[in-house]
Amino acid sequence: MIEVHVLASGSDGNCTVIECDGEAIMIDAGVSCRKILSLMEQEGVDKEVVKAILLTHEHSDHVSGAGATARKLGVPVMCNPATFSQLSLGNVDYVPFDTARVFDFRGFHITPLPTSHNAIEPNAFLTQADDKNILVATDTGKLTFQIEAALKMADIAVIEANYDNKMLVDGPYPVSLKRLIGSDKGHLSNVDCGNAIRRTMTDANRQFFLAHLSKTNNIPDLARETVSDITGIKRLKIDCLEFPGDTRTLRA
Numbered sequence: 113m114i115e116v117h118v119l120a121s122g123s124d125g126n127c128t129v130i131e132c133d134g135e136a137i138m139i140d141a142g143v144s145c146r147k148i149l150s151l152m153e154q155e156g157v158d159k160e161v162v163k164a165i166l167l168t169h170e171h172s173d174h175v176s177g178a179g180a181t182a183r184k185l186g187v188p189v190m191c192n193p194a195t196f197s198q199l200s201l202g203n204v205d206y207v208p209f210d211t212a213r214v215f216d217f218r219g220f221h222i223t224p225l226p227t228s229h230n231a232i233e234p235n236a237f238l239t240q241a242d243d244k245n246i247l248v249a250t251d252t253g254k255l256t257f258q259i260e261a262a263l264k265m266a267d268i269a270v271i272e273a274n275y276d277n278k279m280l281v282d283g284p285y286p287v288s289l290k291r292l293i294g295s296d297k298g299h300l301s302n303v304d305c306g307n308a309i310r311r312t313m314t315d316a317n318r319q320f321f322l323a324h325l326s327k328t329n330n331i332p333d334l335a336r337e338t339v340s341d342i343t344g345i346k347r348l349k350i351d352c353l354e355f356p357g358d359t360r361t362l363r364a
C-alpha cells in the first residue's frame with residue numbers, strides 16, 4: 113500500500129510525504145521544521161521513514177523549512193541545479209536531478225514533470241511505487257502536456273485548485289499580482305483544475321485531492337463545488353484541506 117500524507121497545502125506552506133513499505137519521500141518543505149515534525153506526528157508519520165526531501169521550485173512556501181528539516185532528519189535535499197542555485201539552505205547534502213530524466217530512489221520511481229510557473233525551473237512529480245502512480249502537481253499556470261499525461265495515469269492526484277476566478281478578480285490583490293496568478297506562469301484555478309480532471313477521466317477508480325487553495329481567493333466548499341460541477345464527480349468524493357493545520361492521508 114502507498115500512503116500520501118498531505119501535511120500542508122496552500123500559500124502558507126506546502127509539504128507532502130509519500131510513504132511505501134516503511135520508506136518515504138517528502139515533496140516540498142514550505143513550513144518550519146518544528147511545524148513539519150508536529151504535522152508528521154499528527155498524521156502518524158514516523159520521522160525515521162523519510163529518506164529525502166524533493167523540491168518543486170524555489171518559492172518560500174515550498175522551501176522555507178527544507179534546510180532545517182533535512183538536517184534534523186539527516187536526509188538529502190533533491191532538486192534540479194537551477195532551483196538549487198536560487199536557494200540558501202545552509203549546510204545540506206544536495207543530490208541533483210535532471211527535470212527531463214526519470215530516476216529511482218529507494219523503492220520510488222520518480223518522474224519530474226515541468227510546470228509553467230514564475231520560477232527558474234519548476235517541476236511537479238509523478239511517483240510510482242507498489243504499482244501505483246501518485247501525482248503531486250501544484251504551482252502551474254497551465255496544464256503542461258507532461259502533467260496532463262501523468263494525470264491520466266494517476267491513482268491519486270494531488271492537483272492544484274488555487275483560486276476562484278471571481279474571488280481573484282474582486283479580491284484585494286494588486287492588479288499586477290492578479291494578472292500573474294491568472295497567467296500561464298501563475299496557478300491553476302478551480303475551473304482549470306476541473307477541466308484538467310474532466311479531460312483526463314478514465315474508468316479507473318481514482319482519487320483527486322485539491323491542493324494549494326488560496327486562503328484569499330478561494331474557499332474549500334467552492335473549489336469542491338466547481339470541480340464537481342465540471343467533472344460530475346460527487347462533491348463528497350473530492351477532498352482538500354479545510355483549515356490551517358488540517359492534514360490528510362490518502363491511500364492506494
Ligand SMILES: [Zn+2]
Pocket residue numbers: 122123126171173174251324
Ligand atoms: Zn506555491
Ligand SMILES: [Zn+2]
Pocket residue numbers: 169171229231251
Ligand atoms: Zn510557486
